[in-house]
Amino acid sequence: MGTMLGMTMDRVKVGILGASGYGGADLLRRFAKHPHVTLSGIGSRQYEGQRVDACWPQLAGAFSDLTFQDSDAVIDGCDVLVSAAPHGSATDLVVKAIEAGKRVVDLSADFRLAPEDFERWYGATHPHPQHYPGSVYGLVELHRDEIRDATLVANPGCYPTASALALAPLAACGWLGRDVIVSAASGVSGAGRSVSLGTHYSELNENYKAYKIAGTHRHTAEIETTLGRVRAQGRHLTTHGDADTPLVSFNPHLVPMSRGILATCYTRPDTDKTLSDARLLELYKEFYDGEALITVQDDLPQTKATYGSDRVIISVRFDERTGMVVALAAEDNLGKGAAGQAIQNLNLMLGVDEGVGLEPYGVWP
Amino acid sequence: MGTMLGMTMDRVKVGILGASGYGGADLLRRFAKHPHVTLSGIGSRQYEGQRVDACWPQLAGAFSDLTFQDSDAVIDGCDVLVSAAPHGSATDLVVKAIEAGKRVVDLSADFRLAPEDFERWYGATHPHPQHYPGSVYGLVELHRDEIRDATLVANPGCYPTASALALAPLAACGWLGRDVIVSAASGVSGAGRSVSLGTHYSELNENYKAYKIAGTHRHTAEIETTLGRVRAQGRHLTTHGDADTPLVSFNPHLVPMSRGILATCYTRPDTDKTLSDARLLELYKEFYDGEALITVQDDLPQTKATYGSDRVIISVRFDERTGMVVALAAEDNLGKGAAGQAIQNLNLMLGVDEGVGLEPYGVWP
């Protein structure tokens, strides 16, 4: 497994845990077209024993030889495990897979932070801190080299992907100011498929609101961690290398739409250079030069341009009156913010083209 | 051109007219991944000389060697023309392409109806009635055989695709009752990208309404024409064969969403057989057996399951109290209802696998 065989490569057996969540749906849709992967098993406690279309009407007819299984069967049957189960619930399973010699892409938060940070932000003792040193943080464009050989990739959170990518070029120059504010907004699918008054249609439709602001959202730590690495290491990061971690004020909002994140990031740049929109755009374009799934553009990004895609669209502005830089990144929270990036990580681990099975272009309208 | 060469086939040069409309956007997105097609030119009066992303933010970076051209250049440069320009505006261009030896898939209404019907429903003299006898109606699942060798394919309308497919199994049995009512609903993209108070966000959001009901919508004729062919010819149709055309009461509604059509069709079946849900579902499943882009399912269809896809999802119910059959079909109006079916037609014409470049599964959520 894992050997690179190009077009004639044997298909790798991939199992998915948490396949009945929204991240799972987007994984399934992409794997249905992935030329190097055979889906060997899909796990879901709620739908165990049922067919895919019992859970996902849009996939009726796909994977007709599969039914949802229990976790052990999924792990046993796969070469690589992609876990889309929420943090906490799947840590033991991820570790079990690792210890059975499988490689894992974990979409949960369990291995995104150093155990001490995890415990502070998630309010729980980390059950397997010994696996953190062997894990790699899967923000592909910044960590690409170490992902290829990784056994355990911690797939980044949706907000941290957009926020860190929006600010990384500034951080790499040492320009993050004393205050770094991320005012971000997400579609409702970021809250998952669980039912609650907080995801009820009639409560959210025609409603825009802030939630978990002012230092209370867990993604804060993940954004700070990545920016800290960029400040210390520059463009190409290692998960366990140096860090110079900033404080970030992260403030998420909920938008009445299904998909999409826009991170609008503010900082007064710590530099005596003369800035302008053009100068900043040039900096950003150089920083992300050659990245197929990152587009730096002159126009302001909009979430719709990333709908159903695996791309991040970034732009930046300089407010000459106030001296503030405003950096913006849009993505599909389930694409580059979750399932798309997981498969991008998987492709790297398999040694195949990084973009195989991915979708660079959004569905419009 | 047009010979089947499998994986090593030369790419066919395809030009698109009307590439700045929503049908055009979905054509571009599909062609970006089509292995047998090279996009040779894209036409748009409004964006002539500009790059793709000036019109389509979701396609930034795609087709970077193309700019929008005038129609003549698009026609000259292609082997096959796909015209997504509206009816009337592009008839001359379609005919010009035909007469220059190109094959054409025409998404407009110009060649969907016999000239006398066109003139009655569209209120204009048909400028090129001599080309109707050589055209083929591109509702793939019912007209497949004659499409392969067609020079000019009239791609069906969005409502007629869903409505005719929902009712065809009944029509083929001779079961259409005296009254056939189609109560259909569409997302707003069906109205195109032109600006008007009728497509203004604040006017349509949180609004559901009927429009052009009671025999005033032009798609009525197209639905009747197809059902008339099915009644006379059965399962496999020829455009210019016999017809036994019924009257249909077609009543469209507008739904506050971007994409999706659901046709809910009512008729009291003209049969003395004992009907039931199970009996009807069996009939429908047999009728569409083997069709990759038609799913007949027990559950009621919902538009979201087809979002971004090229599939039609169909179900049927028998109301035992009233004796009414209710047949339902959901589709993405821009997928199977427009661009997806156009490429399905193109694939047939090229002799390649019918589903190449198409998307069977929807984006959920």
Place this chain on the structure above:
Amino acid sequence: MGTMLGMTMDRVKVGILGASGYGGADLLRRFAKHPHVTLSGIGSRQYEGQRVDACWPQLAGAFSDLTFQDSDAVIDGCDVLVSAAPHGSATDLVVKAIEAGKRVVDLSADFRLAPEDFERWYGATHPHPQHYPGSVYGLVELHRDEIRDATLVANPGCYPTASALALAPLAACGWLGRDVIVSAASGVSGAGRSVSLGTHYSELNENYKAYKIAGTHRHTAEIETTLGRVRAQGRHLTTHGDADTPLVSFNPHLVPMSRGILATCYTRPDTDKTLSDARLLELYKEFYDGEALITVQDDLPQTKATYGSDRVIISVRFDERTGMVVALAAEDNLGKGAAGQAIQNLNLMLGVDEGVGLEPYGVWP
């Protein structure tokens, strides 16, 4: 109580059960401005002991002297009870209030149907059939006279209000055809505030679907019952008078919006008169002449025009090709379809102006 005292009338003490549901919210909003009513108590099991704004953020600051109470306290403290609790759960309470001498407007289905119909459609034995003969069906425009003196008013369902009002003028002429089809659509608030996958934002947004069609939705019986009374009694109905009940095929759909119902009703009229749009519109305008909360208009109705209002907007068309009549009615399902009509009933019972506290005009956009 119940005597008419004009501007100097003592305020009537009204208690609400089920005040934490959407019907409750719209009752509270209207009572906050009602000049003849003092809200004496509000009931909710879930929010008992809490203030109004714990449940309803839009009402922060209103009714600051009230907290949610248990049902007994609400009943004891009121002169008139308005019960917005769901069917089944509140029948005992409604009966208790009646037997304690209170007058009641009941928004549940418990007393809308004759007990034998209730049992057939709701699948449960009616616990208090002895109170049906004393109840009055509160579809105001058709039952106005008997409501004034009623002790127990069964407030109609949302779909039946729109559907029956759309078809009543035809029924009164004896023109309902053999087939009567109601193809209706509702915003999501009709499903209430309870959480479920079926009311989850990400599942319903950009989704349009049929549900409980072909004779399986309970509102079918209510529509048939009212039309049966109109056929037998004409314009002014008594709940317990004659009926000539038709069969109706009722087919509801769910629309991705919060509020609004549109009923699109089809029948081939049973008449040898020459029909036209103009003739039908004239008939409808005469039938509803003088009704402040019913507007018959030439333009097709749209739900947005009723958003937040207590009005029904109706129009009608004749399809000359097929001979079909299409009658349409739009309303806010929580306004005229629930809370608004409940207060209209209450006003009649109190002998005050029928429109007091109501809102004839919608919020646009």
Place this chain on the structure above:
Amino acid sequence: MGTMLGMTMDRVKVGILGASGYGGADLLRRFAKHPHVTLSGIGSRQYEGQRVDACWPQLAGAFSDLTFQDSDAVIDGCDVLVSAAPHGSATDLVVKAIEAGKRVVDLSADFRLAPEDFERWYGATHPHPQHYPGSVYGLVELHRDEIRDATLVANPGCYPTASALALAPLAACGWLGRDVIVSAASGVSGAGRSVSLGTHYSELNENYKAYKIAGTHRHTAEIETTLGRVRAQGRHLTTHGDADTPLVSFNPHLVPMSRGILATCYTRPDTDKTLSDARLLELYKEFYDGEALITVQDDLPQTKATYGSDRVIISVRFDERTGMVVALAAEDNLGKGAAGQAIQNLNLMLGVDEGVGLEPYGVWP
């Protein structure tokens, strides 16, 4: 006119210019219930000569004695003019009304800024700078006293109302930091009823984006001006008094919903006091104590709670990790952000209860 006559006061004749825009619609809806106002005329170039319901379907039946008139007729017939026409187009008319002895509430931007600021931000010479010194800025809660006797009230912009009210308590303490960032978001009705690709349903639905950020939106000046007055004058402002104007980085976003603004405001407070959520909330509650249309609450505000209302809901948080204050204000952009505040101003000018005809509570869901 203008004397307070209580219940027996003669109705004041009010004319509306720009009655076919969204601000106009909300004015009409409120005036339909205003006990002290008779609508004497409504102006609209586009609908001149037509009835109200030709423009506004939700108002069918209202104001049946009025048709849209030309501006001169509206001005001639009124005692007080409320102009909802856009800036620039109506300045001459407003001045004409003033010079004819009418009092005016002007919803446009023409008199919100000092002429030199107007010219800088709006890029046009102010045609009537001589009327600025006599005008009053109608942000009611901060300018109440001078509004009562005003002849010309400049009704504030939608974003400035929310943003300035969110930050005023901090500004009054002298606590605005060096950087003041307003990251705001609005529903689409803020863009008016004019058609454009930028307000097209299919382009905006499922889309969230920033626009006119980084010092390019004209409302920046209005926010700075009000905060400058608060810094210099404290709680009770005069339009032409002292100012100590800060720089504000104002960054608006567009949300796929019809109504609602949320301003999320960030500043590192310039104080050595120990702050906390509780301390800040206390400060805010004191600052707005007794204001009927401002609610300071512990929970974070959401736009839906203000839908269709004339209220602003405010909360505030202290981010202990970063030292940042986050102040938030939600409003209906057409309510307190436009028509509601205009009528609040009118009520003050007429000497009647400030809340007459207004709606404190939102429509939920």
